[in-house]
Amino acid sequence: MLEWLSMGGNARFVWPSYGITVLLLWLNIRWARKAALAARTEARRRLAMQRSEP
Amino acid sequence: MAWTWFHRCGSPPHFYRIAGKLVPWFGTLAALLCIGGLIGGLVLAPSDYLQGEGYRIIYVHVPAATLSMMAYAVMALAAATGLIWRMNVAYAVAASCAPIGASFTIIALVTGSLWGRPMWGTYWVWDPRLVTELLLLFLYLGYMGLRSAIEESGRADRASAILAIVGVVNLPIIHYSVDWWNSLHQGHTLLKLGAPSMPPSMYVPLIAMIFGFMLYFAAVLLVRARGEVLRRERTARWLLEVIGEG
Amino acid sequence: MSGPLSAGRAALQLIRRDLHLALRRPGEWLQPLGFFVIVTALFPLALDADLSRLRDMAPGVIWVGALLSSLLALELLFREDGQDGSLEQLAVSGLSLAWLLLAKTCVHWLLTGLPLVLVAPMLATALGAPAAALPGVLAALLLGSIALSLIGAIGAALTLGLRRGGTLLALIVLPLAVPVLVFGAQATARAIALEPLAGPLYLLGALAVLAATLAPLAAAGAVRISLE
DSSP states (O other), X not given: OHHHHHGGGTHHXXXXXXXXXXXXXXXXXXXXXXXXXXXXXXXXXXXXXXXXXX | OHHHHHHHHHSHHHHHHHHHXXXXXXXXXHHHHHHHHHIIIIIISOOBTTTBTGGGGHHHHHHHHHHHHHHHHHHHHHHHHHHHHTOHHHHHHHHHHHHHHHHHHHHHHHXXXXXXXHHHSSSOOOOHHHHHHHHHHHHHHHHHHHHXXXXXXXXXXXXXXXXXXXXXXXXXXXXXXXXXXXXXXXXXXXXXXXXXXXXXXXXXXXXXXXXXXXXXXXXXXHXXXXXXXXXXXXXXXXXXXXXXXX | OOOHHHHHHHXXXXXXXXXXXXXXXXXXXXXXXXXXHHHHHHHHHHHTOOHHHHHHHHHHHHHHHHHHHHHHHHHHHHHHHXXXXXXXXXXXXXXXXXXXXXXXXXHHIIIIIHXXXXXXXXXXHHTTOOGGGHHHHHHHHHHHHXXXXXXXXXXXXXXXXXXXXXXXXXXXXXXXXXXXXXXXXXXXXXXXXXXXXXXXXHHXXXXXXXXXXXXXXHHHHHHHHHHO
16 A cells, blocks of 8 residues: 555655646636636626616 | 537527536546546556556546647637627637636646656656647637636627637647657657557556546536526526526 | 729728838837847847857847747737727728738838848847858748738737737737747757758748738737727
């Protein structure tokens, strides 16, 4: 197990690579969700304003 | 028949609904493929006789690089579709591609640099693939910068569409020129970020990861695109149903 | 439907008009040239190199300087006409906007690109290039500067009227200009080393031709979008 973690001595290159990948992929999911939520809220507000106009 | 499908995709309410249904499928498949690919690549695949264990970065670097290019192609295609057919859904898709594609490019650059370090001793090498990825990142940043600099949404959509198309035409030229430049300086030494010649136990996880990333891209793209479609929609009618969907 | 003859005549009129207007304010149009000379002079000062090392650096220095100068010069391409509405008149004139923009870019190149081309041999000599290298330097910069003006016109059209347009323009144009830089610098390097430079020169020429064909179309589309 330890041997696998050390990646033949290259651990400090391999694991950060995977780390940054996972990080950015996760962040993208978060950002996408936030953007979609913001768009929905804004659409809701726009809709409410339109309907309140005489 | 294909044409009706095309026009249906272009209708915002249809797109919104269908995209919403597809996201969980794409997401789950992506997760399965990536987990499988990671197990295959990190655990099951043998070590390379030349590069030892360090080559395993390939399982994130190559999918990220592939998707960074693919995302740009999708972006340009969507942008062109938006220009030609004046389709807001297409513009929404194009706008959504950029941040995801840029992220893939950053992943490719960082992992590529970390992969090169044990092989060549420095964190950055003027390897043609890395240089092209760097320029691709600038293309993405230019696209996003142009979008954010233009306040009027319609003009932003159309202007950035032209930029995306110009970019996609230029990309092969840039790639060729960088390759040509690189061949002048490297001579005969094989200094490419060489994928080792691979037995199936090595390249099957790689294929899995590439497809996993593709489905991930599709899922996240659709999530963003739904929001973008809402932002471009002015008429209230179908929005009423959407608001209920919370 | 306007025939090719009236489009050609319109283009010539546009060229004459633009030249006329520009020559009223020559100072403005000389600034890119001044910038080119200054930037090229900065490199030896910064690097404190002897003539043989300068000679090695010369292609890169000249080309980066030319690239940055042409970026600065782009500001002049559409600024006046964009502001006073002449650009809009061109767009609705019914004539081929791409053709008219090609004409405008020609004038722009004559005023901002050609001076760089003519000054480059002098700068190359100052950086240690042999006299026999100068025709090659001239040819490479001639083709390259034409391509840069055309590519830049697309960026200028896209960023028409935007605040902070300058940095964005650089971000947009520079990646697109990389092939020109690569082939141009290599052609110049071979010229200075007195090696045959037909290869990169042909590639540079191909880029210039491609740019001349496609860039006006993209720029025309971008101008229409920017004016809406």
